[in-house]
Structure formats: structure tokens, C-alpha cells
Amino acid sequence: MAKQPADRPKRVTMTDVARRAGVSQPTVSFVLNDRRDVAVAAETRRRVLEAAAELNFVPNRAAQQLRSNRSFTIGVVTNGIVSQPYAGLIVLGIQQVVQPADYVCMVVDTTDDPEEGDAAVASLLAQGVGAILYASPSPKPLHQSPRLDGIRTIFVNCWPETGKADTVLLADEYAGGRAAAAAVFDRGHRAVAFLGGPRNDYACKERRRGFADAARAAGLRPTDLLHRYGTYQIGSGYDLATEAVAEHGSTALVCGNDRMAIGALLALHDLGLDCPKDVSIVGFDDQPDVADQVRPRLTTAALPHLMLGRRAGELVLAGPDDAPERVVVDCQLIERDSVGDPPRRTSRPRRRS
Structure with a gap:
């Protein structure tokens, strides 16, 4: 007789967290969804968060998205960035900020063909992304899809050829x-x-x-x-x-x-x-x-590629209200060994034969 598979472990629910914390399920929902518009006592909030951690509660993002009409997916459209030796730090910076907040980045690398970029954006929009981030390995204008009406758009190390982005981030x-x-x-x-x-x-x-x-x-x-x-x-x-x-x-x-x-x-x-x-x-x-x-x-x-990505991620999490139109990130001078005082040279050197 074939052995029956073991039962899957039961998914921890908000009801379980509520029972452990000694509060109602709606209170757990208010705390875990960070509903600041609903008053919850600090001690109650602490008990809910501790109970969720003890039970290893994992939010059901799909259900949350349906209830709140909010997407936890970000579309990142790049042009050659994944093959660059250091510009991929932009994508890393974005992920470092948004992943702890349970967001997922969907990265699509395109060519210079506008139609390919538009198709990539259409695919991302079909997945229900909440924002589109364009990112470039070098600062330059990029084609912006005309299908982005109503979708928050941020350009990182680039800017739109035509039209206007919600925010443009550039290195200084x-x-x-x-x-x-x-x-x-x-x-x-x-x-x-x-x-x-x-x-x-x-x-x-x-x-x-x-x-x-x-x-x-x-x-x-x-x-x-x-x-x-x-x-x-x-x-x-x-x-x-x-x-x-x-x-x-x-x-x-x-x-x-x-x-x-x-x-x-x-x-x-x-x-x-x-x-x-x-x-x-x-x-x-x-x-x-x-x-x-x-x-x-x-x-x-x-070049502050990592910081550009992190700032973009922070803007996504902060929401569109009062978002700056332009953010400039400092290029720090790193002093090492290749600069010294002027030499005392009397003649010009010649190339070795």
C-alpha cells in the first residue's frame, strides 16, 4: 500500500496571531497592514508584532492586494544594465529597500528598440505592477512607453525622451x-x-x-x-x-x-x-x-549607483504624495594613491621603443 503524503503544515493566519496576542482579528489586520489612520495602543501594537514573529506569520500579499487594491510588485525596465560591471548596483539598491517591505521587483532588460520597451511595459502592467522604474547604466534619455497613463513612473540615472516622469534621479x-x-x-x-x-x-x-x-x-x-x-x-x-x-x-x-x-x-x-x-x-x-x-x-x-537604487526604492515605499520631481545624489571623491605633488621635470618623456 502506497504511503500517503504527510499533511502540509497549516498556514498561520491573522486569527492565530489574534489568539496569541489576545486581541481581535481586525486589530491584527490594522497593525500588520500599518493602518495609521486607526488608533491602536502602543502596547497592543507591540503584542501583535511579537505574536506574529513568534508564529512566523507570513502575510498573504495576494489577498491583501485584492482587499486594498494595492500592488506589491514593482516593474524595473532597464537597457543593458544587467550586463554592466557595476550599474547592476542600481537594481540591487532598489531590492535592498523594497524586499524587506515584502515587495517584489520584476526586472526586464530591453534593447534600444522602442517597440520592445513598450512590449516589456505592457507585460509588466499585465502583471499588475504598482510602479514602473526605468534604469540606465549611463545617464541618458530613454523612451517612455505611452501606455503608462496613471502608473507611477520613476527614472533612475536617466530621464524621459518626451513627456514627464514623476521623479528623475541622477548622479551629481x-x-x-x-x-x-x-x-x-x-x-x-x-x-x-x-x-x-x-x-x-x-x-x-x-x-x-x-x-x-x-x-x-x-x-x-x-x-x-x-x-x-x-x-x-x-x-x-x-x-x-x-x-x-x-x-x-x-x-x-x-x-x-x-x-x-x-x-x-x-x-x-x-x-x-x-x-x-x-x-x-x-x-x-x-x-x-x-x-x-x-x-x-x-x-x-x-558613481553612486547603489544609492540611486536605494533612493528610488525609498520613493516607491513613501508613496506619490509630495514626491520630488528631481533627486541628485552626490558623487563622493575616493582618495587613494594615484595623486601626488607636481614633479620637478625639465624635459618631456618619450615612449619606449
Whole structure:
């Protein structure tokens, strides 16, 4: 005779919690659903929460959603973010905040095709999400689906091409660029080169503005300093750094990102120079497992991807009332080993043969 399967353990209900706490079931519902519009004594609230913890009570979110017409699911639409080495911290930050509140993130990674993005949003809306968060690995405008009427929409590290979002969260690229440049100007460097990414890239333009203001604060004219533009890649940093140091005698390089800074380090090696003894280098991003692992360890402005995600999660939990239209998160300067005093050099170096 086949053995009968064991009975499933009985699901703990609000009635069980009420019995343990010595209160009514509606009181348990008011406490566990955080109904602040209903007066519940502090001692009663404490007993309910302790009883729920002792019984390992797990809320039935599906039933709650039906009763309250409230969704506990968030749709996150990204464009290439899951394949980036550090931008995925945005999604991690969102999850760190909303998951303890029993929310679930549904992440959909799309291409640049607007139709694919619209289809992704339609799929998320069909799942009954309570909010849509667009997230990008780099700051840029993104296509916003026209099907979002009435749905709360937050853009993280991006903004809508057309229309308006409820809230846009961005890193303070300008202040980060200014802090990165000030790191070398404050050490006395005057032959400073700005080695940026693509000239018309939003982040590059904001960081260049910060560089210019840091130069003015140091008593220099930005137009007198070397500006070169590349691709945010290691090879680009190598080529631009070689030109800046070998042809223009630059003693400090403010690079568009950490990858370009690594290229600059390689260029100095081929020129027979040392960082920071001969040339100082500043990066941007504080890329995990890179900026603090190279030698010398990079001084760099940190992109706050994790904090951007956390702030977005906090906005979702706080609700739409009085939500700010724009949130700017600081890019902290991380000082390590790649910046020193200007060298006493009388001749320009030449590349090793």
C-alpha cells in the first residue's frame, strides 16, 4: 500500500496571531497592514508584532492586494544594465529597500528598440505592477512607453525622451567632476589635462563643467588647459594620455572614467614614468574590483549607483504624495594613491621603443 503524503503544515493566519496576542482579528489586520489612520495602543501594537514573529506569520500579499487594491510588485525596465560591471548596483539598491517591505521587483532588460520597451511595459502592467522604474547604466534619455497613463513612473540615472516622469534621479556628475579636478589642482598641479569620454555625452559635459570651475577656483583659465575626448575605453585612455604627457608635458590627468585611467597608467609605463611621482591620475566611477585593485590604487569620483537604487526604492515605499520631481545624489571623491605633488621635470618623456 502506497504511503500517503504527510499533511502540509497549516498556514498561520491573522486569527492565530489574534489568539496569541489576545486581541481581535481586525486589530491584527490594522497593525500588520500599518493602518495609521486607526488608533491602536502602543502596547497592543507591540503584542501583535511579537505574536506574529513568534508564529512566523507570513502575510498573504495576494489577498491583501485584492482587499486594498494595492500592488506589491514593482516593474524595473532597464537597457543593458544587467550586463554592466557595476550599474547592476542600481537594481540591487532598489531590492535592498523594497524586499524587506515584502515587495517584489520584476526586472526586464530591453534593447534600444522602442517597440520592445513598450512590449516589456505592457507585460509588466499585465502583471499588475504598482510602479514602473526605468534604469540606465549611463545617464541618458530613454523612451517612455505611452501606455503608462496613471502608473507611477520613476527614472533612475536617466530621464524621459518626451513627456514627464514623476521623479528623475541622477548622479551629481558636475560636482563629481569638480571634486576630481580639485584633487590635482589642490596639490599644486597646473599642467592638467582633461581626458573625457565622447564630447557630447551628458556625463562628459557635466564633468567638464566641474573641471572648468575647479580650474577657475585654482586661478587658471580653463581654455588654457588641454582638453581631449575619447570613448571611455582603456585604449582611448592610453592614446590620449600618451599625447597629453609626451607632447604637452601634462603632469596630471583627469580621466573620463576608471577604464581610461587604467589606459593612462599603461601609457605612463610605456613612457618610463611613474604614477604619482611623475604624473598624477584621477578616474571616475570607482568601478568595483578595479579602482582599488590596480597599482597605484586610483583616486576617483564614485558613481553612486547603489544609492540611486536605494533612493528610488525609498520613493516607491513613501508613496506619490509630495514626491520630488528631481533627486541628485552626490558623487563622493575616493582618495587613494594615484595623486601626488607636481614633479620637478625639465624635459618631456618619450615612449619606449
